Amino acid sequence: MLLPSPNNLSGLFPEIDCDKLHEACGVLGIYCTDPQKDAASLVYYGLFSLQHRGQESAGIAAVQPSPGSGGKNEHTIECRRGMGLVGDVFNGEILSQLKSSAALGHVRYSTAGSSSIENAQPFVSHFKLGSIAVAHNGTLTNADVVRELLEDAGVGFTSSSDREVIIHLIAKNDKKGLEKALTDTIKFIKGSYALVVLTGDALVGARDPNGIRPLCLGKIDSGNGEKSGGWVLTSESCAIDAVGGSFVRDIEPGELVIIRENEVFSFTFSEKTRRAVCAFEYVYFARPDSVIDSVDVYGSRVRAGGILGRESAVKADLVIGVPDSGIPAAIGYGRATATPFGLGIVKSKYVGRTFIAPSQIMRERAVSVKYNVIESEVRGKRVVIIDDSIVRGTTSRRLVLILKTAGAREVHIRVCSPPVRFPCYFGIDTPHRKDLISNMNNASELCMSLGADSLAFISVEGLLESLDGDGTYCLGCFTGEYPIPVPGEKPSTP
């Protein structure tokens, strides 16, 4: 049997998660001060806990002694990248080749640049002053302009990714020394970024002046109670836990940190900072065991469910959550409305973002492959189903259908994010405006189209309340007002 060529697979791989927005990337850098520790292995373990942030490619870059340096303490950076999940890309042999005191890892979901090995991260480059590796989460809003300027100056690009723009900017400035080159580059780029850079002797982290994408600092215990055994810079605190470290703090918007030996140096590179963390990190992207900018993700989801219960309760016999991120909100809704909570939907953990569907009928059944109903739990009941978001509506429509087919008497949808009506420009893959079902329909039209008995979304105020603090957030995809100027879009009010 002839298999389709790798370039012609699109019809066979429906996006079964197309009803969700997708996170762009996860970054993880580790700098070990304890010579017994291997940073590359720790990064490998930590990347598993960031896998939810990107499943298209994975990579690890590690500092290695320069061949022929003759013990002069010169370094280079080796990198291994591949398409697929962390567990598919790395094995024991590769990790033993990367053994190192400092390493940088990345998992990717493509937003800017195509899905290909050329765009996988980290990116490594070798300059006169040494080698560097760069890993980035976010989207540069001025990448095209900078790319054009660099191309006019004779720079050749090998990929379509924003990250290569960053590398070439650093290279252009490298006569000033690596640290000055880094700060000058960071001042030049615009958009959302959580950036981690590995050099021969330092690990550097930077967060954009609005802090749209998360980045935090952790410490690895040395075991002797005095000095740290190493440092961690990563997108989410769950990765610090995974490598046996302890959370130290979030990197502030507009902050640059340089980790060298046992010291963490901090600089503010932007005078104009205004925190606008992506609210969707709490709704859906981040893992529930992470804490971002002092707000624990699980707690925010439970609170959102409670607020939904207060704003739009309905008489019901059972509340269930769409796995995984709808479950904490269903617990919160159940507590707030005294509705029994149950597990009415099971999710297959082994279906990736895409799967082979050899026929049209199978493509249409994609959602059923991912979700199934526990019939005995829902039969004859009035069911409230809590989801984190509705983007295109395909999953919600199918879930209503399978719940009703399983005998649910009524199905009421409650959503713990406001309607997604606008695109994201800051590192999140959003469908075209016309494919955002809430942009094209009001709630009652949408309810009818999904076949539900009722439908309600949390309000913007309710979402902010669930984040439980005096923090300020990006709400662009709900309100159409953005914290960074976007041509043709409204700015958010300070």
Ligand code: SF4
């Ligand atoms: S527009 Fe803002 S809130 Fe929406 S996904 Fe993008 S960064 Fe997050």
